[in-house]
Amino acid sequence: xxxxxxxxxxxxxxxxxxxxxxxxxxxxxxxxxxxxxxxxxxxxxxxxxxxxxxxxxxxxxxxxxxxxxxxxxxxxxxxxxxxxxxxxxxxxxxxxxxxxxxxxxxxxxxxxxxxxxxxxxxxxxxxxxxxxxxxxxxxxxxxxxxxxxxxxxxxxxxxxxxxxxxxxxxxxxxxxxxxxxxxxxxxxxxxxxxxx
Amino acid sequence: xxxxxxxxxxxxxxxxxxxxxxxxxxxxxxxxxxxxxxxxxxxxxxxxxxxxxxxxxxxxxxxxxxxxxxxxxxxxxxxxxxxxxxxxxxxxxxxxxxxxxxxxxxxxxxxxxxxxxxxxxxxxxxxxxxxxxxxxxxxxxxxxxxxxxxxxxxxxxxxxxxxxxxxxxxxxxxxxxxxxxxxxxxxxxxxxxxxxxxxxxxxxxxxxxxxxxxxxxxxxxxxxxxxxxxxxxxxxxxxxxxxxxxxxxxxxxxxxxxxxxxxxxxxxxxxxxxxxxxxxxxxxxxxxxxxxxxxxxxxxxxxxxxxxxxxxxxxxxxxxxxxxxxxxxxxxxxxxxxxxxxxxxxxxxxxxxxxxxxxxxxxxxxxxxxxxxxxxxxxxxxxxxxxxxxxxxxxxxxxxxxxxxxxxxxxxxxxxxxxxxxxxxxxxxxxxxxxxxxxxxxxxxxxxxxxxxxxxxxxxxxxxxxxxxxxxxxxxxxxxxxxxxxxxxxxxxxxxxxxxxxxxxxxxxxxxxxxxxxxxxxxxxxxxxxxxxxxxxxxxxxxxxxxxxxxxxxxxxxxxxxxxxxxxxxxxxxxxxxxxxxxxxxxxxxxxxxxxxxxxxxxxxxxxxxx
Numbered sequence: 069x070x071x072x073x074x075x076x077x078x079x080x081x082x083x084x085x086x087x088x089x090x091x092x093x094x095x096x097x098x099x100x101x102x103x104x105x106x107x108x109x110x111x112x113x114x115x116x117x118x119x120x121x122x123x124x125x126x127x128x129x130x131x132x133x134x135x136x137x138x139x140x141x142x143x144x145x146x147x148x149x150x151x152x153x154x155x156x157x158x159x160x161x162x163x164x165x166x167x168x169x170x171x172x173x174x175x176x177x178x179x180x181x182x183x184x185x186x187x188x189x190x191x192x193x194x195x196x197x198x199x200x201x202x203x204x205x206x207x208x209x210x211x212x213x214x215x216x217x218x219x220x221x222x223x224x225x226x227x228x229x230x231x232x233x234x235x236x237x238x239x240x241x242x243x244x245x246x247x248x249x250x251x252x253x254x255x256x257x258x259x260x261x262x263x264x
Numbered sequence: 265x266x267x268x269x270x271x272x273x274x275x276x277x278x279x280x281x282x283x284x285x286x287x288x289x290x291x292x293x294x295x296x297x298x299x300x301x302x303x304x305x306x307x308x309x310x311x312x313x314x315x316x317x318x319x320x321x322x323x324x325x326x327x328x329x330x331x332x333x334x335x336x337x338x339x340x341x342x343x344x345x346x347x348x349x350x351x352x353x354x355x356x357x358x359x360x361x362x363x364x365x366x367x368x369x370x371x372x373x374x375x376x377x378x379x380x381x382x383x384x385x386x387x388x389x390x391x392x393x394x395x396x397x398x399x400x401x402x403x404x405x406x407x408x409x410x411x412x413x414x415x416x417x418x419x420x421x422x423x424x425x426x427x428x429x430x431x432x433x434x435x436x437x438x439x440x441x442x443x444x445x446x447x448x449x450x451x452x453x454x455x456x457x458x459x460x461x462x463x464x465x466x467x468x469x470x471x472x473x474x475x476x477x478x479x480x481x482x483x484x485x486x487x488x489x490x491x492x493x494x495x496x497x498x499x500x501x502x503x504x505x506x507x508x509x510x511x512x513x514x515x516x517x518x519x520x521x522x523x524x525x526x527x528x529x530x531x532x533x534x535x536x537x538x539x540x541x542x543x544x545x546x547x548x549x550x551x552x553x554x555x556x557x558x559x560x561x562x563x564x565x566x567x568x569x570x571x572x573x574x575x576x577x578x579x580x581x582x583x584x585x586x587x588x589x590x591x592x593x594x595x596x597x598x599x600x601x602x603x604x605x606x607x608x609x610x611x612x613x614x615x616x617x618x619x620x621x622x623x624x625x626x627x628x629x630x631x632x633x634x635x636x637x638x639x640x641x642x643x644x645x646x647x648x649x650x651x652x653x654x655x656x657x658x659x660x661x662x663x664x665x666x667x668x669x670x671x672x673x674x675x676x677x678x679x680x681x682x683x684x685x686x687x688x689x690x691x692x693x694x695x696x697x698x699x700x701x702x703x704x705x706x707x708x709x710x711x712x713x714x715x716x717x718x719x720x721x722x723x724x725x726x727x728x729x730x731x732x733x734x735x736x737x738x739x740x741x742x743x744x745x746x747x748x749x750x751x752x753x754x755x756x757x758x759x760x761x762x763x764x765x766x767x768x769x770x771x772x773x774x775x776x777x778x779x780x781x782x783x784x785x786x787x788x789x790x791x792x793x794x795x796x797x798x799x800x801x802x803x804x805x806x807x808x809x810x811x812x813x814x815x816x817x818x819x820x821x822x823x824x825x826x827x828x829x830x831x832x833x834x835x836x837x838x839x840x841x842x843x844x845x846x847x848x849x850x851x852x853x854x855x856x857x858x859x860x861x862x863x864x865x866x867x868x869x870x871x872x873x874x875x
Contacts, residue, residue, distance in 0.1 A: 087403040087484050094476040094510055102514035105558055109522075109533070180529070187549050189531040193521060 088236050096247055099201060103251070106197070107258060109190045116263040120188050122178035128171035129256055135164035136249045139242045146229050146238065149222040158213050161245075165206045172199050194255055202248050208241045302413075304405035305831040309412050310391035311723060314716070316412075316419060317383015318797060323423075324374035327367045329790050331764070334359040336783025338765045352431055364764035365434035366452055372437030373422070373460070375705065377467055380570040382415050384712045385509075386470075388573055389478045389502045391719060395822035396496050398487025398839060400832045403480040407473050414470035418463045425459035433460035436762070438559055441534035441552045445526040448540050458527070461520050468513045468520075475506040475513075482506075487821070489841035494858065496820050496845040497590060500597050501576025504604040505569050511608070512565040519558030526550070553618055560611035568607045570704050571671075572600060574711020575642060578664040580845075581718045582646060584818045585661035586653030587854060589846035589869070592645040599638035599645075606635045616684045617691050625684045632682035639675055643668060654849075658816075659733035660718035666741045667710040673745070674703025677752065692762070695755025698748045706744040713737075713796070720800075721815050725828045726807030732799040736792050743789035750778050819857050820845050844869055 138161040145154040176195050179188070219225050229235050300308060333340060343355030352363045359367075390408065394401055402408040425432040434452025435444040439460065447454045482503045486495070522533040532547030534555045539545070583590040590596060612620060612628040646668045655661065677699040680686050690696065713736075720728050754775050759766070766772040766779075814823040821841070825833050839859045847856040851866065862868055 087480050090480040090484055091404060091407075091476055094479055098472055098476070098510050098514045101511060102518055105515055105518040109554070185549060186530075186532040186547065189525070189529075190533070192529070192531070193525055197521065 088240050092240055092243055095244075099247075099251070102197065103194070103255070106190060106194050107255070110194070110258060110262065113187050113190070113262060116188055116191075116259065117184055118263055120179060120182050120184045120191070121259060121263055122175035124171040124175040124178065125256060125259075128168045128175065129253065131164045131168045131171070132249050132252060135161040135168065136246050138164070139245055142238060142242065146225075146235065149225045151216065151219055151222065151225045154225075155213075155216055158209065158216070162206065162209055162213065165202065165209070165245075169199055169202065169206070172202075191259060198248065198252055198255065202252075205241065205245045205248055208237075208244065212237055212241055302409060304401070304409045306390045306394050306401050306405070306408060307723070307829065307831075307833075309408055310387050312412050313382060313386030313390060313415065314723075316416060317379050317387060318800070320374050320378040320383065320419065322794070322797065324371050324379055325790050325793060327371040327374070329787055330359065331364055331367045331371070332783040332786040334364055334764060335766075336780045338767055349426070351427065351429055359764070361764050362431050362434060362451055365436075365762075366432045366456070368762065369433050369436050369439075369452070369460075370422070370426075373433075373464075376437060376566065376570065377464070378415075378419060378422070380704070380708045380712070381471065381566070382467070384708060384715075385502070385505055385569065385573050386412070386415065386474060387712075388498070388577060388715050388719075389474065389506065391723065392498050392822065393478055393481050393502060394485070395722070395825065395829075395833060396499055396820050396845075397482060397485060398490050398821050398841065399481060399485040400834075400838070402477045403485055404477055407477050411470050411474035411477065414466050414473065418466035418470060421459055421463040421466060425456045425463070428455050428459070430454045430456055432456040438563070439523070440559075441523060441526065441555050442538055445523055445534050446538065446540065446545075447527065458524075461524055464520060465517065468517045471509050471513050475509040478502060478506040479510065487838045487841060490858075493594075494841055494844045496576075497579040497593070497596055497600075498573075498576040500600055501572045501579070504600045505572045508565045508569050508572070508604055508607060512562040512569075515558055516562035519555055519562075522558075523555065553615075556615050556618060557611070560614045561608075563614065564611040565607040567700075567704050568603055570708045571711075572603070574667060574708045574714075575600070577711050577715040577718075578646070578667045579649075580820070581660045581664045581714045582649050583846055583848065584718075584816050585656045585658055585664070586649055587656070587817075587848050588649055588653040589848055589850075590645070591648040591651075592641070593844070593846065595641055596645055599641045602638040603635060606631060606638075610635065610682075613682055613684070613687070616687050622684070629682060629684050633679065635682075636675075636679055639671075643672055643675075658717065659728065659730060659737060660714045662734070662737045663710045663714035663717065666737065667707050667714060669741070670702050670710060670744060671707040673749075674699055674701070674707060678703060690755055692760055693755035694751040694759050694761055697761050698751035698755060701751075702744070702748050706740075706748070710740075713740075716800070718816070719822075720803065720807075721810045721827075722822055722825075724804050724807070725810050726803055727810065727815075728803040728807055729799050732795055736796045736799070739792035740789055743785050743792065746785045747782050747789065750782060754778065814857075817855050819843075819847060819855055821858055824857065824859055 138157045142154060142157055145157060172195050176192055176199075179192050179195070182188070215228075219228055299305075303309060303312075330342075330345070333342070339358045341356055341358060342353075345353050346355035349363070352366065353359065390402070393399070431450075431452040431454075433439065433444075433456045434450060435457065439457070443449045444453055444457055447457070482495070482499055486492075522531075525531040526534050526547070530547075532550040534552045535545065535547035535550045537544075537548060579590055579596060610628055610632045612624065613632045616625050616628075646664075650665070677695065681690070681696060681699055717728055717733060720726070757772075757775070759772055759775060766775070810827050813825075813827060816823070821839060824839050826835060841858045842861045843856065843858055845858055847858075847869065848854065850856055850869075851863075
């Protein structure tokens with residue numbers, strides 16, 4: 069291991085501190101571009117009948133916002149080495165995320181079964197694509213969550229988060245989660261506005 | 265001879281640190297799997313992209329030979345084909361229409377996406393970006409590795425579609441609905457179409473992962489002194505290519521997704537009022553024109569995703585082998601930028617006959633013809649770079665000059681086709697085939713060959729065989745023109761593309777001999793390119809060994825690494841950059857590497873002072 073570290077010591081000199089931020093920004097841009105044609109198609113629809121929009125979307129949206137709020141406090145929990153609260157927040161956010169996916173799936177089925185014109189089915193596509201991306205965010209959160217259960221003391225938490233890449237991974241995950249949350253709120257707002 | 269002496273002298277000035285084995289490899293051991301299969305080293309990933317791309321080029325090229333055989337010798341039978349395509353072809357029968365369309369579809373898809381996007385961009389972005397900007401590796405080596413493996417998965421899925429019971433996708437590389445959306449339309453629209461869509465989806469993920477990494481590396485990981493006005497044109501070209509990919513591939517992904525929903529979930533985004541086999545389908549309200557818009561919003565930038573890297577490679581190879589600075593560096597960068605912007609504003613010129621408003625068409629005509637301006641600037645600058653240069657006709661240089669030649673030939677006919685009044689008459693004829701094959705097929709392949717021949721010593725520490733390379737060049741150049749020039753005349757005479765047998769049309773019989781000639785030349789060119797493949801693999805093991813760090817006497821950073829650089833590229837500190845990449849023939853010296861600080865009296869080349 070010592071030999072490995074010696075051989076790769078010089079690799080650490082590469083100035084790549086901001087790379088994660090640039091990566092994420094580009095991911096967000098490509099996801100937004102992905103949704104633009106779908107939103108344009110939605111905007112072309114005349115008026116969405118109220119019966120097409122499932123009530124499950126309301127529940128899901130509330131849960132999603134709540135999960136983002138839970139993740140928001142993680143930064144201060146990490147800084148104060150509060151491992152129990154941190155674990156609780158992350159597990160709660162994960163469970164809320166699972167529930168969000170569940171309600172999205174229920175809502176998707178509602179739209180699929182509705183007898184309304186086919187043009188409204190674009191909602192199904194939007195929900196599917198968003199859910200797939202959100203599943204990715206949940207997987208990332210799970211990967212961050214699992215190692216935290218091995219940490220016992222405050223000292224271990226402190227040492228664990230001394231490594232830049234770990235705090236950076238938390239930051240990236242929270243940012244991606246929030247981005248998908250905002251994206252869904254915007255999409256759902258457009259859907260509701262089209263039904264008015 | 266003097267040059268050789270100079271380069272050898274330079275080698276002795278690079279001392280390797282003690283903890284390396286002399287070839288730039290570090291002491292730590294890696295297994296074959298971690299070093300060559302699941303490698304995170306950008307140079308190994310570049311090789312993976314290149315070799316996979318070459319395998320696809322052989323398959324895609326073979327398909328073109330097969331359908332050229334059908335066009336040149338309709339009614340011919342090929343018993344040997346049955347052993348490969350037993351499900352789709354019987355050895356005692358001529359090639360049937362459905363199989364012909366599958367060959368056509370896969371040829372287009374493979375060459376555009378798997379060879380000229382994955383094989384070209386994937387190879388040279390991976391190889392050159394970290395080496396030329398002065399980075400140890402990509403910003404995220406893990407994402408980089410994933411990018412290749414998504415590409416590989418896409419390849420496997422596409423390949424598997426050749427061996428299914430029904431035909432592979434046969435709706436053309438554009439996959440227009442309703443043909444592609446309805447399984448009952450033909451056999452190729454069944455499982456083959458699903459596999460085609462899944463493969464493309466995986467390919468898009470690969471391109472996005474790669475593109476995001478390339479942009480981040482270029483913006484974030486340049487070494488000290490490497491300002492954006494000092495980076496080589498290859499890097500600018502690869503940067504714009506990556507930006508185009510990140511901005512346009514998601515739109516195609518959205519289009520494909522809607523197609524999948526139409527195919528399997530009963531939606532009708534692209535379908536309306538369809539009558540199949542005496543039945544009216546329930547789908548209504550959709551429009552296939554929507555797919556055309558979504559497809560071509562990617563499809564046109566894709567043309568530049570293919571050609572921009574080739575332009576970058578050619579600019580570099582040409583400057584190095586002319587022993588002159590590239591003419592008009594900033595104009596070259598500006599032209600790349602203009603081409604990148606305009607490429608998003610011209611997609612509807614592919615749809616002049618889709619019933620669009622003629623006024624809208626005229627807007628797209630103007631925007632399309634505007635692309636001629638930056639393209640012409642680039643061509644003039646390449647020619648001016650060659651002008652009175654001390655030209656070295658290496659294989660890479662020959663392919664670069666060939667690139668300019670075919671780019672001009674193919675580009676000029678783009679002015680015809682970009683004009684709706686002419687395009688409406690020659691739309692869907694062989695004129696179109698001749699145009700795009702020259703300008704984005706042959707030209708891009710020439711750029712790729714130039715890059716392979718030029719950077720082969722950096723990739724494998726050996727040279728490729730020159731004799732085979734010269735045969736490869738001349739046969740491909742002359743053959744390429746013999747294949748595609750006659751097609752212009754056929755197109756002007758109204759010969760339509762996509763027909764698999766012209767025997768039924770008396771008016772087209774006069775082109776039978778021409779078709780035979782084109783088919784024979786296609787086979788010869790294919791053979792010449794197999795010679796290239798042989799040369800490539802032969803030279804990896806048996807080629808003349810590189811003995812100097814900088815065999816071409818180039819200025820860029822990749823030639824300051826050891827002959828066989830290990831992961832991390834430089835054994836010591838990353839070198840600092842003090843000048844742009846094109847100080848050739850300056851102050852009485854043949855070349856001045858980017859790492860050399862300016863002399864006391866020396867003035868930095870004017871534009872490169874911009875920080």
